Amino acid sequence: MARAADGVGPSAIDALWLFTLQRIMGRASHEVKGALNGISVNLEVVRSRSEKPDVPAQAVTKFANAAVDQLDALIAMTEAVLALARALREPVELGLLVGRFGALLVPAARADGRSLVLDDSLNELGVTSARPDAVRLAIGGCLLAAIEQSTAVRCTARATAAVSAPSMRIDGSDGDALVVDAELVAAAAGAGVQIVAEASALFISFPR
Amino acid sequence: MKQQNAKVLIADDEAAITAGLSAILSDEGYDVEIAPDGQKALERLSEERFGVVLADLKMPKLDGLSLLRELQAKEIPTECIIITGQATVDSAVQAMQQGAYDYIEKPLNAEKLNRLKALIPKAMDKFNVQQKNRELTSRLEGLTHYGELTGESEVMREVYQVIDAVAASTASVLILGESGTGKELVARAVHSKSDRAKGPFFALNCAALPKEILENELFGHEKGAFTGSTNEKPGAFEMSSGGTIFLDEVAEMSPDIQVKLLRALETRQVRRLGGKKEITVDIRIVAATNKDLQKALADGELREDLYYRLAVVQIDLPPLRERSQDVKLLATEFLARYASQNNKQISDFDAPAWDWLLSYHWPGNVRELKNAVERSVIMARGEKIGVNDVMPRHLRNAGEVASSVTIPIGATVSDARRQLVLRTFSSTGGDPVRTAKVLGVSVDEVRRDLVSMISGEPGGETVAPVAAAVEAAPRPKPAAAKKAAVKKR
Numbered sequence: 001m002a003r004a005a006d007g008v009g010p011s012a013i014d015a016l017w018l019f020t021l022q023r024i025m026g027r028a029s030h031e032v033k034g035a036l037n038g039i040s041v042n043l044e045v046v047r048s049r050s051e052k053p054d055v056p057a058q059a060v061t062k063f064a065n066a067a068v069d070q071l072d073a074l075i076a077m078t079e080a081v082l083a084l085a086r087a088l089r090e091p092v093e094l095g096l097l098v099g100r101f102g103a104l105l106v107p108a109a110r111a112d113g114r115s116l117v118l119d120d121s122l123n124e125l126g127v128t129s130a131r132p133d134a135v136r137l138a139i140g141g142c143l144l145a146a147i148e149q150s151t152a153v154r155c156t157a158r159a160t161a162a163v164s165a166p167s168m169r170i171d172g173s174d175g176d177a178l179v180v181d182a183e184l185v186a187a188a189a190g191a192g193v194q195i196v197a198e199a200s201a202l203f204i205s206f207p208r
Numbered sequence: 209m210k211q212q213n214a215k216v217l218i219a220d221d222e223a224a225i226t227a228g229l230s231a232i233l234s235d236e237g238y239d240v241e242i243a244p245d246g247q248k249a250l251e252r253l254s255e256e257r258f259g260v261v262l263a264d265l266k267m268p269k270l271d272g273l274s275l276l277r278e279l280q281a282k283e284i285p286t287e288c289i290i291i292t293g294q295a296t297v298d299s300a301v302q303a304m305q306q307g308a309y310d311y312i313e314k315p316l317n318a319e320k321l322n323r324l325k326a327l328i329p330k331a332m333d334k335f336n337v338q339q340k341n342r343e344l345t346s347r348l349e350g351l352t353h354y355g356e357l358t359g360e361s362e363v364m365r366e367v368y369q370v371i372d373a374v375a376a377s378t379a380s381v382l383i384l385g386e387s388g389t390g391k392e393l394v395a396r397a398v399h400s401k402s403d404r405a406k407g408p409f410f411a412l413n414c415a416a417l418p419k420e421i422l423e424n425e426l427f428g429h430e431k432g433a434f435t436g437s438t439n440e441k442p443g444a445f446e447m448s449s450g451g452t453i454f455l456d457e458v459a460e461m462s463p464d465i466q467v468k469l470l471r472a473l474e475t476r477q478v479r480r481l482g483g484k485k486e487i488t489v490d491i492r493i494v495a496a497t498n499k500d501l502q503k504a505l506a507d508g509e510l511r512e513d514l515y516y517r518l519a520v521v522q523i524d525l526p527p528l529r530e531r532s533q534d535v536k537l538l539a540t541e542f543l544a545r546y547a548s549q550n551n552k553q554i555s556d557f558d559a560p561a562w563d564w565l566l567s568y569h570w571p572g573n574v575r576e577l578k579n580a581v582e583r584s585v586i587m588a589r590g591e592k593i594g595v596n597d598v599m600p601r602h603l604r605n606a607g608e609v610a611s612s613v614t615i616p617i618g619a620t621v622s623d624a625r626r627q628l629v630l631r632t633f634s635s636t637g638g639d640p641v642r643t644a645k646v647l648g649v650s651v652d653e654v655r656r657d658l659v660s661m662i663s664g665e666p667g668g669e670t671v672a673p674v675a676a677a678v679e680a681a682p683r684p685k686p687a688a689a690k691k692a693a694v695k696k697r
Contacts, residue, residue: 033293037222037293040315044228045232048232062227063231066227112268
């Protein structure tokens with residue numbers, strides 16, 4: 001169960017974030033490499049077939065399109081890695097940040113036979129004035145914990161921009177209680193981000 | 209190198225890669241199928257033969273290494289190339305140790321794909337060769353005869369397999385084996401299974417002929433080549449052209465003839481004695497020797513260059529003592545053959561005869577067994593051949609008797625005791641004192657047992673040498689010794 005604690009400083013958040021980011025990268029690396037290999041292999045098909053005379057266009061198009069799709073996926077993952085790894089600006093756009101995690105974790109979960117669904121309502125969350133590093137740690141840590149503990153995870157917004165305290169809900173599918181590391185909860189709480197675990201759901205509340 | 213109908217299975221969960229890889233390999237002429245995980249791959253490989261499987265190291269359900277382990281455990285024939293994104297030395301070494309043909313590291317860039325394209329035909333070649341061997345082994349399994357050769361032992365099946373593989377080629381064959389193992393039969397099998405089967409088979413024993421005559425036999429001569437050569441005579445090389453020439457005891461050939469033979473092997477041309485014309489011959493040479501080749505080479509008795517020319521394929525024919533499971537099959541065949549040839553109603557060997565046949569070490573190999581059976585058929589009086597019919601006289605006289613005693617169910621303890629005493633007595637050369645020592649009984653007890661057999665008490669059994677020995681011993685009564693000449697069953 002999650003619990004809050006006071007007195008956790010930025011260095012603790014940095015250390016926890018580094019650990020969290022490493023685990024996210026560990027899950028996403030297979031997908032990044034997969035996209036790179038896919039692009040390489042499909043372009044090789046395009047190249048070798050293009051060198052042959054009388055090869056119909058459709059024999060090449062399919063693989064060129066596949067390479068383009070893989071490049072798009074790779075761009076999304078690369079942008080997510082770059083955005084998550086650098087310092088965030090205040091105020092944090094919550095929907096955008098959740099989307100960055102999704103770009104890495106949704107395909108990684110799928111590759112493991114799991115699922116992570118990010119509801120469109122998350123785009124309505126708006127911004128938070130909480131410290132960006134704490135917000136990033138809270139969202140990333142909770143999504144990761146949910147994926148590791150449940151085979152199907154769904155993330156929805158509990159409040160819209162109209163509500164004073166935006167919050168999000170992460171549901172697991174298996175009925176088991178989702179557990180978040182106490183240090184992470186404490187670190188987030190120190191920056192005003194509340195994490196509460198109830199049954200098979202996690203709730204994260206951010207100060208407006 | 210494209211190989212038509214060569215099947216490749218791609219076992220990888222990444223559809224983005226497998227579609228492209230499949231297209232690349234299809235363009236190379238392979239029949240490609242995709243399995244989205246290790247378990248599916250295993251199922252497909254169990255159902256159908258794929259020459260090569262490209263397996264990703266990291267796959268759902270069954271990873272690449274586990275798939276390799278399953279393939280080994282289930283003895284599913286295929287060559288596995290592991291594709292790994294985690295190219296650690298450990299995983300690569302592990303994959304190779306578990307029987308992977310090779311491994312390719314990701315990312316699959318153009319260079320790696322070219323390497324893969326070069327690897328697959330080689331792996332496919334290996335698969336095809338092994339597949340052929342498997343088919344051959346399966347065909348030879350259960351085979352008891354091959355050509356004129358008889359044997360169902362593993363070592364003989366290996367010999368059949370080599371003959372089968374080499375027969376179709378024109379490669380020279382060197383057969384190594386002790387005297388009497390059937391080297392000429394192997395040579396005949398090589399000939400009869402080859403495309404030259406309709407051509408002549410010419411066998412020459414190099415040890416049996418003096419140097420000059422051997423040279424004349426091999427190469428022939430022109431008219432007037434030497435005193436008394438009133439006609440030209442073609443040699444074995446010419447006469448066996450289009451067929452096979454078998455040179456037995458080749459290591460006994462003189463150095464001069466070895467040089468000429470080497471030349472004939474290299475040029476496929478021979479010159480008759482006294483002749484000037486080179487005659488082209490189309491021959492396949494099968495040679496044999498019972499000599500220790502390493503010693504013959506070291507001693508300079510056999511030229512090394514000739515050895516390498518002759519031993520393109522070497523067949524090691526095992527001595528009979530190393531394929532003792534074939535003795536029964538061979539003895540039964542020889543028995544049937546010689547009983548028929550001699551018009552005798554002999555159905556089998558009796559139990560002691562079988563004991564001896566199966567325990568004897570047959571230094572003269574199959575030839576000795578054949579002669580022993582032929583002799584025993586001629587000598588036998590009843591429907592079954594006894595141990596004394598089949599055992600050569602010199603062994604009987606030397607006291608070489610079966611080292612075991614067969615006691616049939618139903619025999620009494622006294623019978624068993626007498627049998628044991630008798631056999632031990634025979635094995636000691638008729639020495640009652642040594643017999644007593646071996647058996648751990650008194651000399652008197654031994655004598656009593658022997659006398660009871662001689663006097664014809666129930667269960668008594670003896671043979672002439674025993675009678676003589678007992679006679680020579682101080683105590684037995686002369687009257688009893690006379691009765692010992694009658695063999696009792």
